Amino acid sequence: MVHQPPSGARDLLPLDVAQKISIERRLQQVFHRWGYHRIITSTLERLETLMAGGAIDRSTLIKLQDAEDGELGLRPELTVAIARATVMRMGKTPWQPQRLYYNANVFRKSPDTHSGGQQEFYQTGVELLGSGGTIADAEVLLLLSECLQALEIDDWHLVIGEAGLTATLLEPFPLNVRSQVRGAIANLDRIGLENLPLSTELRERALLLFDLRGRPEDVFPIVAKLDLDLPQQAALNNLKSAIELLYQCQSKIPNLKSHIHLDLSLIQTFDYYTGIVFEVVSSPKTGQRVLGQGGRYDRLLGLFDPQGQNHPGIGFCLNIEDLHQILLSEGLLAKETPASDFLVVPQTSEAAAAAFVYARKLRESSDLVRVEMDLESRETLEEVREYARDRRIAQIAWVNAEGLPTIETVN
Ligand SMILES: N[C@@H](Cc1c[nH]c[nH+]1)C(=O)O
Numbered sequence: 001m002v003h004q005p006p007s008g009a010r011d012l013l014p015l016d017v018a019q020k021i022s023i024e025r026r027l028q029q030v031f032h033r034w035g036y037h038r039i040i041t042s043t044l045e046r047l048e049t050l051m052a053g054g055a056i057d058r059s060t061l062i063k064l065q066d067a068e069d070g071e072l073g074l075r076p077e078l079t080v081a082i083a084r085a086t087v088m089r090m091g092k093t094p095w096q097p098q099r100l101y102y103n104a105n106v107f108r109k110s111p112d113t114h115s116g117g118q119q120e121f122y123q124t125g126v127e128l129l130g131s132g133g134t135i136a137d138a139e140v141l142l143l144l145s146e147c148l149q150a151l152e153i154d155d156w157h158l159v160i161g162e163a164g165l166t167a168t169l170l171e172p173f174p175l176n177v178r179s180q181v182r183g184a185i186a187n188l189d190r191i192g193l194e195n196l197p198l199s200t201e202l203r204e205r206a207l208l209l210f211d212l213r214g215r216p217e218d219v220f221p222i223v224a225k226l227d228l229d230l231p232q233q234a235a236l237n238n239l240k241s242a243i244e245l246l247y248q249c250q251s252k253i254p255n256l257k258s259h260i261h262l263d264l265s266l267i268q269t270f271d272y273y274t275g276i277v278f279e280v281v282s283s284p285k286t287g288q289r290v291l292g293q294g295g296r297y298d299r300l301l302g303l304f305d306p307q308g309q310n311h312p313g314i315g316f317c318l319n320i321e322d323l324h325q326i327l328l329s330e331g332l333l334a335k336e337t338p339a340s341d342f343l344v345v346p347q348t349s350e351a352a353a354a355a356f357v358y359a360r361k362l363r364e365s366s367d368l369v370r371v372e373m374d375l376e377s378r379e380t381l382e383e384v385r386e387y388a389r390d391r392r393i394a395q396i397a398w399v400n401a402e403g404l405p406t407i408e409t410v411n
Helices: 014-033 047-054 079-090 134-150 163-170 175-186 190-194 200-210 216-225 230-249 320-329 349-363 381-390
Strands: 044-046 062-066 070-074 098-107 120-129 156-162 260-263 276-282 290-296 313-319 342-346 371-373 395-399 405-409
Touching (some): 014 098, 014 120, 014 134, 014 320, 047 070, 047 079, 079 313, 120 134, 120 320, 134 276, 134 290, 156 230, 163 175, 175 200, 190 200, 216 230, 216 260, 230 276, 276 313, 290 320, 313 320, 342 349, 349 371
Parallel strands (some): 342 371
Antiparallel strands (some): 044 070, 062 070, 098 120, 120 313, 156 276, 276 290, 290 313, 395 405
């Protein structure tokens, strides 16, 4: 029997874990400073919950069959589970804003499992539930930019769109070509768009939508020229105000304006968004990775409310693997796991108990002191020293049977 992990699964070894934790800790500190509390939801959910009324494509889910609970699946993301958990917990009590964060693994079926496509990923993120409007939008955008600052990532772009506005701007297109128009715009395929079977008027509209991306100050005047109805105007105004607030508040980021792009053709993989949507992308130098994404979803919580009552929500997640790669390439992560501070060596076989007692004393220090026992009986003292040097251990404590240590600095 070959004990290989299944394709798409991945083990993280100690150095990977140490680097991952250092990223997560820095982000967690930012979340705590903003008053967010951690939530942990189940890895397994009912398939129906995970699909969130069709917002998440069933074919991307990893499914499991349970005799009692029917069809279950592994979570492909956390927003839906957090929406479900919060609605169940809050019940009928009056809603106050809930600030929640998470740090968890998610599972997505890879189209190429045969070639080992990754299926398990790590995400950390926030959900701000029960609060709609521009200030909540701005809070989440500011929090996101502070996360990037905390990680010392300077070269990023924040691409902002508006899911509700994009959807309504596409409504005039007949259903049979709408998804093609959407696809061509999202994939920057201008030629494809020009060749779709559209009337002259609709083609012009499609090309206009295609151009709705760039610096906010350039794009807003073009959108304003479209014949917008009142809800569309309101969505546009909200978007403008949130971006304006971001500019006013985030003075710590030099040239903030150059980081922000508006893209009214931005379409997210998950289809539960109703308002502002966004993606943080790293610079082309690092292969343009999507470091995080999110947006507003004001109709998701209603799916889990017994009375169908809606509550607003907005959030984002950061993709740990992508952050990890960027930070590695920029040399911003530890290159080795932390070495032990002490190697405790029993001088004779009778000294083992005394050595354990001394090691415990060292570990009791208020600062973290890493202490490891020497487990081998080596021929010479020099071999012990060589072992300590190899493992970057700073000091050796030779302990005799009476428990008396002799400390030697080796590194
Ligand atoms: N759950 C989304 C990100 C998100 C968090 N909150 C809102 N959106 C994702 O995995 O892409």
